[in-house]
Amino acid sequence: MANRAVFIDRDGTMAIDAHYCSCTEDFKLYPNTARGLKILRDHGYKLIVITNQSGIGRGIFNEETLHKIHEKMINDLACEDVRVDGIYYCPHHPDEKCDCRKPKPKMVMQAVKDHDIDLSGSFVIGDMQMDIDLGKNIGCPAIWIDHGTLNYESSPDAIAADVLEAAELIIKWDSPAIGNRKKKK
Template sequence: MKEAVFLDRDGVINEVLSHRVKFVNKPEDFYLLDRVGQAIKIFNEEGFKVFVVTNQGGIGLGFMKESALHAVHKKMEADLAAFGANIDDIAYCPHKPKAACACRKPKPQMILNLAKKHDVDVANSYMVGDRAPDIEAGREAGTQTVLVGDRKEDHTSADMYFPDLFSFAKWVASS
């Protein structure tokens, strides 16, 4: 079985609620956070599968179409490729917030589906997020949980805390 790093997208990989962008509804709204490309390349070099698990309620709310989301993800993959970084697979929940679906974080279904599809050992994998629903989804799936960023989230809810994805990647590489 393989080890993996499951990454939330908005706030972990790319800017959201920043001076440049409020929400990422089209490729022009997508900006990688500092050193994310380098971080994902480290995960790749360390032998981890890298997955994105993202709630995209804007689809269910009618703010964007799935085709626009796919275009955003193509831009994300192209931006990461410039650093030699690769995402192995992407899972997203298109449903409205509070839709009570099985796939929307904090439920773990996206993580569990990817783990089954790619033969991942969740107990030796990580879920990285910037909000409590990400951490809860990781915990429910059986991963180790990592909170990143500077939002006013409770750091004690996660197994680990790092200021950004690159700091976590450096820790992984040194472990």
Template sequence: MIKGAIFLDRDGTLNPDPGYINSPDIFHLYTDTIIALKLLSKTKLPLILVTNQSGVGRGLIKTRSLEKIHDKLDNLLLKHGVELADKYYCPHLPDDFCKCRKPEVGMFNRSAKDHKINLKESYLIGDSKADIIAASRIGAKKILVRTGNGSMVESEMNKIGLTPDFIGENITDCAKYVVQFESEK
């Protein structure tokens, strides 16, 4: 069994979130995303994308367009020697009450099975309340990034009594935390 994984939210974490991104032309990474993912790669833990994409279920994003966006992401990362081990997305609406939409843990359980991951030895970096709740449910380190919705979510976490293990200004801060934590194990 692999020691753990680094789960990454997409919109608001790796890239700006202008709303429903329905074309590769409007998908762009934050300027520090590549640097951060290169840092995270040094841990030798698999990098796995887990993203809610209700735009698919709403008919705002075609599945093929989402695949093209993820192809663009892969190509941008591969140019810099970074590779995602896998990508999981939930196409459902919040009211569908599925088992895969974060904060539910279906995508994580599937990735654990697919990649023999110990979820309790994993990390989740995200900018939403759903990300932090999901991390808590699977026993992973809860890492909140202040980009995207993260700054607003930070105050909400205190209200519900769920404290992230780390809060970073950007994905690079979060990557440095993970690398440091892994080096101290």
């Protein structure tokens, strides 16, 4: 049986966007991130981080530094009894026109293969237009984490203040009482 997943953006969604976070000291989870992720995990969702990290392609930091930042994220979440199932990142500069940068689906499709994920039971959470577009590109509802930058170029399926509120929306959305997968506005 395939797994359900939540594909979640890192910077600006799970963690404060430090604008090319290039050291572990700059990485800080938002206060409700761990609580929201724990709710999702407790309801059987795989937690998959999908993140563009063009700071590597821009020469601001290297992959070793990125791995250290991800280790800090994993440890910070573990302190709150939360485990992510996978972290997928695009290291390329946007001008490289690679095939993995969000909103292209390559990172998600690799996660689907690696974790036996059923996209029909999955969601995307993010704070950028590319996250909403990713959801549309893979056929999953997308929840916008609104920090006052919301636009309706490609309308999200739902809007939340943080990961905790997004998790609560997902649980309600997938509730049999409401009817699985009905679009929430």
